[in-house]
Amino acid sequence: MNKPGKSTEDMDSQTPMGHYPGSHKAKRELFDGFASVAKVLSSGRRAEIVDILAQGERPVDGISHEIDQTIANTSQHLQQLLRAGLVKTRREGTRIYYSLSGPAVSRLWAAVREVAGEHLAELDELAMSYLGDRSTMMTMTRAELRERIGDGDLIVIDVRPEAEFQAGHIAGAMSVTLKELETRLDQLPNDRIVVAYCRGPYCVFADNAVRTLHQHGIQAARLEEGYPEWKDAGFPVEASTTDLPRHDHAS
Amino acid sequence: MNKPGKSTEDMDSQTPMGHYPGSHKAKRELFDGFASVAKVLSSGRRAEIVDILAQGERPVDGISHEIDQTIANTSQHLQQLLRAGLVKTRREGTRIYYSLSGPAVSRLWAAVREVAGEHLAELDELAMSYLGDRSTMMTMTRAELRERIGDGDLIVIDVRPEAEFQAGHIAGAMSVTLKELETRLDQLPNDRIVVAYCRGPYCVFADNAVRTLHQHGIQAARLEEGYPEWKDAGFPVEASTTDLPRHDHAS
DNA sequence: ACCATATTCAAGGGAATGCTTGAATACGCC
DNA sequence: GGCGTATTCAAGCATTCCCTTGAATATGGT
The missing domain is CATH 1.10.10.10 (Winged helix-like DNA-binding domain superfamily/Winged helix DNA-binding domain)
Structure with a gap:
């Protein structure tokens, strides 16, 4: 007898009376x-x-x-x-x-x-394959960044596509997409630690930004999570009101 | 040109160099x-x-x-x-x-x-169809129940299947399945409000328990959420250690 | 009115899903 | 060792899902 009971077809067996929901x-x-x-x-x-x-x-x-x-x-x-x-x-x-x-x-x-x-089980492997080795990369938590963001010894860069920066970003961050990063290195103050962030914990943009910065001898760290988590935590955000958000085509 | 770009097939277009993840x-x-x-x-x-x-x-x-x-x-x-x-x-x-x-x-x-x-959109309708009309039913929040649970003016009953009660329940609750409820009405003190709870916000057991109690003129309310939410909130729980958890067959 | 752009709709093929049925495996008991 | 119970495995079928292709719709500009 493998089948489920038919006698209680349309009424839960826990229900004592016939007319209950x-x-x-x-x-x-x-x-x-x-x-x-x-x-x-x-x-x-x-x-x-x-x-x-x-x-x-x-x-x-x-x-x-x-x-x-x-x-x-x-x-x-x-x-x-x-x-x-x-x-x-x-x-x-x-x-x-x-x-x-x-x-x-x-x-x-x-x-x-x-x-x-x-x-x-397989996620570590998939994440490693997409993100590469993160073990040597310095990270910073949301709370720590909010604490230190006004201190003047660090600068926060948003490395998501421009459209996403304009739709909303961490208050005080500057937009530097990965494509621009190498040509704009001189615009980054060399006496501050650069903190890069992007979409979330599994986003590769910030990782690659930090790698590039390290190659050029610039101190850099990755924010552990991304903009949505920062925003959902109620931390200060701002949006570009200069222009309506547009998509960005690479071509 | 409807197709996605093939030129950047295996490398994110945001990535400036070829050997990055x-x-x-x-x-x-x-x-x-x-x-x-x-x-x-x-x-x-x-x-x-x-x-x-x-x-x-x-x-x-x-x-x-x-x-x-x-x-x-x-x-x-x-x-x-x-x-x-x-x-x-x-x-x-x-x-x-x-x-x-x-x-x-x-x-x-x-x-x-x-x-x-x-x-x-359709969920209200589905919930109404399964749970029936909840609008006239008194409810209590987790926080309120924890506040008043020791006051002696209310009693908490767990109307889930016995196996689930034994696997863990709100500290101080007594197990009364729906099947037993009508035959055990005399075991409920008539000078206290009965608070019934079950699996969660969409569980029908507590609703039906409250309906039955009301029919017998007993003051009763439903806990808004269920045991998992109570437990996840870190509120006091206990388990029956008298016996190992078993499943309960209705037949 | 005509055209360009942005988005949706409709049809089709190959793969995956949910449920059923019947058999196989694993453990405890005698 | 053989039996009963609890669970898993394997094959089959109807349905659904994902992506592709080509056409249709909607808005704005000239």
Whole structure:
């Protein structure tokens, strides 16, 4: 006898009376609803999209370029995120800007990364393969950076794509993308420690910035987490109001 | 030109030099890794399993009965949860007990429910259909309950299946399953408010207990969240050490 | 009105998923 | 060693998912 009981088909066995809420069918549907939220994060490409939107709003073709997928495919992923309620849209002329629908989504994404980092056996290997060796790199925590950010002995650079800096960044940070970094070394004061940050704990931009700076003999450290975590912690942020956020094409 | 760039195929366009980490392929694989954690929660049945395991460890056939699925199917779902690292196992004779692999998993599950509750359009309807009308039911927060639990004017009952009570419960609570409730009404002191709790904010047991108590003219309220949230908040818990946790068959 | 740009829609193929069924494995008991 | 119980494994089928391709829609500029 392998099958589940049929006698209590539509009424939970814990329920003593027939007319109470709690049918198995409704329970299945409710949990299918919860599952639909997780399902939308069950694609690596959509996870990348959420990681990018956690930085701020972005139009479709900016996202498409960032995740290296066709516009059509990116659009379909965005539709799925939209249907599940994880993102919302804002139209501006011919462009449609997507953004996370709330901080709870950011927390969910952080929880996924945390579980993967703590419990998924292969993750260390995958992270190592993408990020390279981090063991020799100096890091700084959010709390420490906030403490020391006004002291004048360090400078904070944001190495995310310009569009993300403009959508919001750590108060007092300057934007230096990786592409520009080597040509703008002279603009960095050589008597301060440079602290680089980017999208989050698994973002490679800050790592590579620190590597480049070290090669040029400049003291540099990486912020352990990224802009979304800084913002979610309620630490001071600011946005470029000089211009509307645009996507940045490399070509 | 709809396709993503091929010229930067294996090197992130933000990276200035060729030998730095950050290839697109490795990034895809890393995010596929994160996605694999979410994917395992993308089935309603596995979500139910996680909800049950958040109460404490449980053997396969107990879970199978609880989610109303065949043992074979339940086992396969558990294998997937195991591969993704969300659960761990403990063998005891011929039984294999599954449990969540850490509190991060519990937080992840809470984050999924939170996002669904805040942003998924259909969820209210699904919850209403499973739980019934909650609007007339009195509730109590964790903090308030902890405050008043020693005052002697209320009594806390745990209406989850006995196995879950034994695996861990709110300190000072007494176990009264829904099945027993009507026959044990005389054991409840009639000069105190009864506070019922169960698995979490979307669990129907406590609701139905309060409904039954009200029908018998007993003052009763529902704890807003359940045992996992109480435990994760660091509030006092205790476990039955009189016997090893068993599953409970209704049949 | 016409064109360019940004985004969405629709159809199709190959792969993966969830559930079922029936058999295999592992442990404890006699 | 043989039996009963708990769990896992393996094969099959209908469904769903991801990505691709090509066309359709919507907005703004000239």
